[in-house]
Amino acid sequence: MTALKRILRYVQGTIHLGLHLSPSPITKLISYTDANWGGCPDTRRSISRYCVFLGDNLISWSSKRQPTLSRSSAEAEYRGVANVVSESCWIHNLLLELHFPIPHATMVYCDNVSAIYLSGNPVQHQRTKHIEMDIHFVRERVARGQARVLHVPSRHQIADIFTKGLPHILFDDFRTSLSVREPPASTAGCDRIEYLP
């Protein structure tokens, strides 16, 4: 109940905030992924999160407990990578269907070096036998040039905001990066400024 009240207080405190969508060129799809290994205190399953940006606009995000238990942090992260790659593929295909194909590969930023190596390096590791599906899925996408998994230092790992409690400054910083901002100081009639029917 205390937590619930706290959440409601937070909702009250941030009620004025909203998501900004800006007219940005639709050229690149960038996603950030993160996982907290063994993050669920009850089941010790990991919780993986991601957010996907189309241009500058945040269009998709998720915070989801993984359905299986991971035995290493790399494995947990890797599953997160697989999740975001599949989501990116979906958006990629959607854009294709909307007749706005993306020429570049989807960037997947991950802060776990092992997971990055796993995605590119065709080495069968002893410890990754049981996540073969995910391994091959991501590797295939990477090999076909549809996705690239890159490293991002934790300082710029935006998906961290979904995972753990952060210092206030970093929290605010990431929140702004997710284009969640205060409403712009609008002038009268500005919401009709875009076009007139």
Added chain:
Amino acid sequence: MVFQFTAPDTQITTSHQPLHLNLVLHAPKIIKNLISVRRLTIDNNVSVSFDPFGFTVSDFQTGITLLRCDSRGDLYPVTTPPSFSGLTSNLWHSRLSHPGVSVLNSLRKNKFLCFEPFNSSIVCDSCVLGKHVKLPFFDSQTTTLMPFDILHSDLWTSPILSSAGHKYYVLFLDDFTNFLWTFPISRKSHVFETFKSLTKLIQTQFLQKVKTFQCDNGSEYNNELFKKYCTDHGLVFCFSCPHTSSQNGKAERKIRTINNMIRTMLAHSSVPPSFWHHALHMTTYLLNILPCKTLQNQSPTKLLYHRDPTYTHLRAFDCLCYPLFPSPTTHKLQPRSTPCVFMDYPLNHRGYKCYDLSNRKLIFSKHVIFDETQFPFTKMHSPSPNSYHFLDNDLYPYLIHQWQNQVLPPVTHNQLIPTTTIDQPISSINQQSPYTASPTSSSTTPSSLPQSPIQPHPPPPTRTITTRSMKDIVKPRKIFNLSISHSDHTISPIPKNPKLALSDPNWKSAMQSEFDALIRNKMWDLVPRPCDANLIRCMWIFRHKKNFDGSFERYKARLVGDGRSQVAGVDCDETFSPVVKPATIRTVITIALSKSWPIHQLDVQNAFLHGDLNETVYMHHPLGFCDFHHPDYVCRLKKSLYGLKQALKARYQRFADYVSTIGFQHSTLDHSLFIYRQQSNMAYILLYVDDIILITSTHALRKSIMSLLASEFAMKDLGPLSYFLGIVVSRHPGGLFLSQSTYASEIIERAGMTSCNRLPHLSIPSRNLAPLLAHLMRILLYIAVLQEPYSTSHSLDLTSPMQFNKSVFTCMHPTHNT
């Protein structure tokens, strides 16, 4: 002598054995039949003795007279019995249509008929079947030597609930002393508990045990609980035979006595019949101290307690009385007493139980002054004499509603001028009270059973504490009470049922417009009701339609079918319907923004909602709009109605079918997205139930598409996207701003936390958190998923990851169906 032929052997019937006549010869010339004595004696081994008056044939060996014939002439004639003599008594019994033994015997005795004496030990079946009656009862020969050798019991059902909610009273009567216990009870199942506590009381107070328990065959006695108790405690359990209440006659007769007394007492003081339990207490008390004829004019109390009862403390039932208030409750100048009605002698108090008519309270007091000539109830109402018929033994259905529903008016003081008669000093009451005379304690008083579940009224405190609920001050519990609707009081509240709605002009007009729209769209045909068809119900749903800023827009009534009454395979088939994914919305909006395309919002009026129906569905008439000419007809739906299981699917299908005819393509990745492309002209349609977002590359295209849609569906153009799925969309030079502040503030208001301290950041909450309210969670998740990505997801997963993740999954992959 000429013998023509030899006749067969014949015989002479006698009272014992027949006499055989062998070798009978037929001689037509002889005018009399002659018997050879020699032949007769040899054949039958009899002796024949002749005397001047006749002759006697007797058995030679035993000497029993077989036949005696008188002789009045020269011959010794054999006078045979009359011609019917061969018939048996049974035949006569049946010929005379089964008369009684005495009738047959009288006929035989007077020689009207001659047959063997009727054997009364033979049972005639037909007589039993036709004329069986109750056998006589004989006086009971049972004698008891000690109290509690036999305990009689019976239950009486009152047709009127007592004011304390009693429906029955159970009676226990000791056979030896005639001492009586009665307990008003509200349910038959309480009989066993009452019995158990009474046996315990007897054990404690008299150091005796009940040896035999006599009761009738009612299910309240004849059950496993009773039987087990009796076997456990060595009690003999005697039932009366079914439908033979006379075997339980002692208890039955006592009930009649009690009811007579109650009726008399109620009639004398004009008390409402619902007060019968007070009269019952009084009656029991009095019966136990009154002398009894069967006890040689001794009283039950004398026999049980070995002391004479006193009568000086008795007062008339329901007379006017004035109990003394315990102490000046508020100030010294307050009245010391109030006019009350004397009810009875309380079980556990040495005093009197009085009923305060003005505030309807029971007062227990020792210091009471009585006026036994005044009966306050008489002045309030004079009941008709048949008001007390409910106490008659034959229980014809008799309901006295006017009594039960009557609110007793307060007694005004000037009506009751007390002619103060101090009957007895208080001290003498105390001394002569039967309670003090009892050697054990006050709890052994007659008719007392100090068990709290039996006591109808717990002794209320004479001092009253005023609580808020007594003054109807109710403060609604608002915090986290999500069901409270915070609506403006100037608009009509949402009615609870259609009848209330019909009485409200605002809602009635809303219903009428909905009904008219349905008729306009030819939703149904009226057809005669087909037999064995599944008829579904329909109902009205009422809502306040609000603007995006939360202000009231209009009253909305919607007729919906009840999908629960549908049967799969009969009148519904596939029931899924896709809804748009949030990510798709944002992607499409991003594209539109980057290309500066107009984003338009459309609302579909109810017409579009009613997709074509493939299945045959029959529905009842909508409530309040029944067809007067054919009230027995039913509606055969032609289009799907809200609430039907296939409604979403039908609606989606209809829209999808139509837009594909005007050139839209169905997206394979999101089924709610429709894409149009004609060279450089592009258009997207996003469908979410009945909200539509239309994005076109040019205004001309938008207008043409909208006109096409409007030709098929009743469309409402809501202009540029501003409010969609609870999200307020505002435009600014830098793009779009999506905000859920309206929705979020509504949640906070519902949770009663409007004035809480605002929290700009979520710090790390502790991990051992209580389970959260599921409903609030769901609402918060809606925010989390649809719009603000980080705000709630982070803390929610720490608190309840399972719920959160599950819900996220459902929302992220909305396969909304049914």
